[in-house]
Amino acid sequence: MNSSRVLMMMSLAGLAAVLPAGCRRPLADSVSYSRSNVAVLRTALGGDKAATEATAAVVADPTGWGTLKGVIKMTGTPPPRKTLNIDKEQNVCMPGGKPVLAEDVVVDASGGIKDVVIYLEKVPADNPKWEHPDYAADKAGSVEFDQKACLFLTHVFALRATQTLDVRNSDPVGHNLNIAGGPRTGNFTVAAGSSQPWLFGGEAAEPFPVSCGIHPWMSAYGLVRSNPYFAVTNDKGQFELKNLPAGVPLKLRVWQERAKFIKEVTATGKIDKFSKGRLELKLDNDEQRQLELSAASTLFGGT
Amino acid sequence: MSAVAVPVHDTAHGHDQAMDAGTFIRTYVFSLDHKIIGLQFLFSTLLWFLVGGLLALGIRWQLAWPWSDMPIIGRMLFSAEGGQISPEFYTTLFTMHATVMIFFVIIPILAGAFGNFLIPLMIGADDMAFPTLNMLSYWFMWPAFVCIGLSFLWPPYGAGGGWTSYPPLSAVPEAAPGSQWAQTMWLLGVTFVGVSSMMGSVNYMTTIIQMRAPGMTMFRLPMTIWAMFITAVLQAFALPVLTAAGFMQLMDRILGTGFFLPEGLIVNNSLPATGGGQPILWQHLFWFYSHPAVYIMILPAMGMVSDIIACFSRKPLFGYKPMVYSISGIAGLGFIVWGHHMFVSGMNPLLGMTFMVSTMMIALPSAVKVFNWLGTVWGGKIQFTTPMLFALSFVSMFIIGGLSGIFMAATPVDIFIHDTYFIVAHFHYVLFAGTAMAVMGAIYFWFPKMFGRMMDENLGKIHFFLTFIFLNGTFFTMHILGAVGFPRRLADPYDYETFRHLLPMNQFMTICAIAMVATQIIFAYNFIRSIFFGTPVGRNPWGANSLEWTAPSPPGHGNFDFQPIVYRGPYEYGSPEVDTDFYPQTQPPPSDPARRVQPEKH
């Protein structure tokens, strides 16, 4: 009977739509790598039990000191500053009920970018030839980190591993400080009008976020270095690194909250190389070098 | 083959003019011919039968080798879990197995396939009363197919609330992976099935009441037709309740109503929008349909088995009227026993007692039917054809299924065996060993009428023998598990000290189950091959009495090439009035009054 044939085809087709359902189950994100490499590595690893120290490359010692001054500017129209969503305790956190602006990108009229961190990437561990004696003075000092009107007064703080961060709270309301990264994570309350010392005791390769759990819009960044060569630009975008080691190639890193390591800049003033937030230059003895680095606003989410 | 045919002059609806009559679509896709619709149902349900069987194997695999990697396909389907069935997919497996088997296989294959194909033929009508409605009743299955099919495709890969879909698990989307949108799909699917069956049942009732051939009184109807009639009545009265309940649950899920959700639920850390409902309400509504549904799933099988047994015993059906009465009795009682699914559900224990009594009573008509079948076999000249073997196995298996039912009816015993494998054994004996085997028999029996060719008897017997062995291997052992208290629906029961030692028996069952499914390949081959290459047959290959065997095989559009006139009931085998051992309903009585036998007082 013809009909039967046709119908069978039809129903088979119908089932064909249903059966492969199983195929839709998620498959493991297949991790493909060379088994032979693994074998090699495994034997190499098994080679010696104790972890061997990576031998640091031998570098020439600096011949003297030089100072690097500069300003970091933004070209193009900077991104508009967003308003923070302040949903509680407006009486304290929105003085006069005025909207409060985010501080992730702050640019002044002349285009100077605030809160850019610029720091020396690598310094041989405790080698006095690499640290200018002037820095010995505040080696064990303390850096103030205050909160007022539910904002961190320093949006980006930087200090030495040997210095203590003096966490203050000048608000009538309680805060807490959630240090999510860096050499020592922590999360503690800072009662109204009180202060808490916090010693990091280690170095961070790059800035890490800190925040307040009670007021989620409060955020800041911190950088901890074991050497003294770091700076945060002021609201004109200016920075100064005094007494950098001279006569040796220096690798500085330039970081900003929104752009992270600033990809590329156009520099006036002599530099060797700039790429991916790495600024390479070499200072002569007692040189006072003036730099102007300008980065396109697109890197900061602008246009 | 001697079907005495009174030729009718109108042969415009001669058979096999299908291709040249009208467009292809109207003839084969949206056909109005009850036979084509019946075959459409048959093919769809057989294919879903395959899906349901594979799902069952998934369940069995997990129970025999829990969490272990399925050979060949495990890694491919469950690589995210390292090749193992994840627990929520296990819930999907048994939910979908039951759903597919009940709503897409058993109900449509009985009422849809055989109901459609046989009713007009057996009552001597040229088609259903409402051909278009009939066509719609098939095409309303497709939205259901699509819904359920879709629910397989995206997470969580099918509903996981069990086929009973008890709220809150199924009503709160957060409650279970399987009760997210898949559950909504499930409810829609079941609703569409309901609509389809509803259309069917209205049609069957009208047809059977209105369109019987001249002389075909109600008590000359074959048991199959009686069963279909009662089934239609059951569906007509029970289904609306399920459909309504389904919509209530949909509203609980989508609109945030609270029919089934009590106050103060905390499910997966999310609070349902409303409260004030009662989960047990769903159980009452659901079982008010689903218990009659159990009879919807067995009565037509009983009817067809009666016909097959009478035919191959070459002797009248024993106690025709008691059979009719007991079917009707089952239908009546079927509406007041639903509570026996809920003895430990927390409903008032007093209700439990009432339902226990009514449940005990409903065992009676079933018993009567069994005895009558035995009576039919007694004193006959039995031909062990494949259909007969399947029919006999139905009787033998239904005895087991029926008797094990008495344990659950006994409320105190049910406290222990409720939701254990004893139940699973019980309804698999009724539905698989019972109905499914009867359906197999019916396919072998009416295949010649459907396609004008015989199925291979030898392959058929091998198919029967293996199926019979493996199904008992799979399901009989479940009684033993049940006696230990082995619960259903556990992805890994072997965490429990009480059940740990049952693993070997489960592995045995799984092996039997795999073999059973594999055996069906023989059937598939035999079925498909015979459609095209089976030995062609005439009108009445089995020498049976009922009307369909007087029509051509396969019957053309309009079924009969003559106007059938009915002189007697369908079971006059071995009547002294004729020399043949069968006596078609259309054959006029002998002219010589001496040969006529007086109908016995009965």
Place this chain on the structure above:
Amino acid sequence: MHEELRVGRFWSILFLMVPVVGVGIFVWAMAGLWPMERHWLPENINDHGAVIDNLFLFILVLTGVIFIATGIALFWFLWKYDAAQNTQPAAFTHGSHTLEVVWSIIPAATLVFIAIYQMNAWADAKMRRPTLPDGRPKPETAEITGRQFEWRIRYPHTTVMEDVLDEHGKQVLDENGKPRRKIVRDASGRPAYIYGDDDVYVANDLHLPVNEEVVLKIKSQDVLHSFFLPNLRVKQDVVPGMKQFVWFRANKTGAYDIVCAELCGWGHYKMRGRVTFVSREDFDRWLTKTYDEQNRAEFKPVTGEAE
């Protein structure tokens, strides 16, 4: 089809095998012979549970008889009336009124008997909750809350503690040299359903006194669960928004499974508990210990991994 007809004998015997093997398997399992050791009703340790087992066996025997009878009859008819063997013409009968009546009445009577016979057992299990001497219903020893996917157990009001005294009225010391304390049930007479900070909470690990009528209140926090104690023949669905009570009297100490017997989600199988029956004083001691641990208010660190 004559060659098929000859194999009638074979099929008859196949159908004979159904009652033979079927009954065989049950007997085998009951006897607990290899490979089916402990493949039967698990040990019953509930005084009220025996009646259920007896009913089970009673029905088993009854149905067994019918099973064998019908099975044999079917076999015999197939054997005797196989067309290939039976030379007689088929008996041309449409049935027998008497037979119909007989085989309607007898089963009906049996079924009614079973129904009535077990009503008492049902009432004991589900309707006749144990009472206090003064006739009020016995309060629950513990309240069990099912949640996806564990049993959270609460022992109400374990507050008032007093020292255990020996016969001379002297304090009994425990292994740490501290005076051993025991729990005296809350004196203030708060009903058990009032929650207090003096309740003891445990997960999955239920302890109960042996040889006592124990009443448990079971409820659900999220979806349906079912509180199933195979060894005590106790099962009760837990319905959110409803309170259920189960009661039993264990007559044997030891640890037994608590099973969830109602589908409750993907973790249904994980919902495994354990009930441990101990003597009254062990129970009090355990409760005291748990209470003290739950109210632990001092901590001295021990360094290193507990290998």
Place this chain on the structure above:
Amino acid sequence: MARWSLLLALPCLALLGLAPLAGCGSPAAAFVRYDTYARKVEKDTGDDKFRLRGSQLAEVDELLAALFGTPDEPLVPAVEGAEALNLTKLKLAAGPVGSAEDGSPRGLYREHCAHCHGITGDGNGPTATFLNPYPRDYRPGKFKFKSTPVGFKPTHDDLKKIVLEGIPGTAMPSFKLLPDLEVEALIQYVKYLSVRGETERGLLKLTTDLDLDADPNARLVSIAPANATAEQKQTQQDQLGAIKDEVAKVLQKWKDGDGAAVAIDPRGNMSEEDFIASRKRGRDLFYGTVANCIKCHGDSALGDGQLTDYDDWVGEFIGKGPDQQQLIKEFVAVGMPHPRNIRPRNLRQGIYRGGMRPIDIFWRIKNGIEGVPMPASTMKPAGEPNAKGLTPADIWDIVNYVQSLPFEAISNPLDAVPTVPEKAAVY
């Protein structure tokens, strides 16, 4: 006529049988890559377009496979501090489910944990997406409920308590009924996955720190050929040394954690009167500005004070900046579960996820909870009575008050007599 359709029908059937196999191939159980963190370190370079090369990601996978093996055969890296991981116990938990010849179990992790916490311990198993809260991602190496201060790993006993008791109010069930050996094995495996994950983070970071301008294909470790020269071997050893340091650092943290449990000075015996007084004091502290609890837990302790924050597991990716929403999209695209806000606990439900013993709550208040906004209390320096801060006694007062909250009618807060109808306290 019939023949062609049969020829059509049979292949069609065969095709159906093969349907699940066709195009559904996938590898054996494997650790999945830490895509979200890789994305983070890429972004941290400041170049949004920057992507690590497939070869570089593959190298990280190679190193991890060399150090830690595969889900089926775990390894303990041969570095100092490796004794923190016990290989024999690991083997019980690793691999597919089953049991060894000696009948000892295998694949316990995949039997009990993997479907939520994932084969990799990334908290992203097949069941995970349906759970609230999400299962823990072990890879950042942060654990919430522990006796050690923030920044320290939990002690062995802390992990054990969680496994045994479960976490009330979450989908983490109690595994009290497992044999002790199996629990120990699971704990070992959790540590193993955590160490592996943290190492993966370290390696990804190291990879981006390589001077990729000089050589875009730079590798952490050069593969020395079989006939490698001495200095080639030496450089490889040196490079491997750096890698080993990375692992050793992580293992060291676990060692330190085990010793860092915070001691708790006893609350001492209190009479009922003392308790009531103490709860009153605790309530004042609860509402005061030093402890400052209400800021997040809300004025009626319903946990509704601070609802917009995220925990560190997503916070480290999406930050707190104005571009948070855009970052959420970006990281969800690479496999981060769609973030849910972190809710302060509703203290009136009587559900204490970290445990309900007084000492548990004491630890939560004194140490804070790692990874979530709950901060450590400011303790009053010894001998400075006027300094702002809390004394242990104060914390005990808060503990007592908090424990009384579920039984306190919101309408009359100071009435600490238990009179709450059962609905209020579900646990």
